[in-house]
Amino acid sequence: MNLPDQFKKENFENILIYHYVEELVGDFREYIKENYLDEEITISDLPFLLRIRFKDNSTQKDLVKLFRVSNGYVSKILRKFEDLGFITRKEDPNNRRRKIVKLTPKGIEKTDEILTYIIKWEKEHNMDKNELKTLKQLLFKFLKS
Secondary structure, three states, X not given: OOOOOOOOHHHHHHOOHHHHHHHHHHHHHHHHHXXXXXXXXXXXXXXXXXXXXXXOOEEHHHHHHHHOOOHHHHHHHHHHHXXXXXXXXXXXXXXXXXXXXXXXXXXXXXXXXXXXXXXXXXXXXXXXXXXXXXXXXXXXHHHHO
């Protein structure tokens, strides 16, 4: 990963977390663009499909809130996923106006494929298991507070 000039080892404590996150996201996007060639799923679609995978009983409204995007935008993405056979939308038995979004077996297979690239990307950063675990613990603590 080529870092901007402001990132110096002797200066690491003075760099804002925002800038670290910005660089990580940029690095991940570049990695996916170079390594994961898929005509069906764009880099912008990935987070939606992965969230559906890891959140039970997702609804369109949940995704709108989570990603802070319009209902129309989420509707368009979900329609695309549905057309590709990655998701189904079923009526919530407790609230007939809500639709619960679930992955199909094809959607699970697609997210499994995507996850292999995410894991490879994480491993390319030369961190041992303990360092990665510590980083995840600290990120969790940071986001939870």
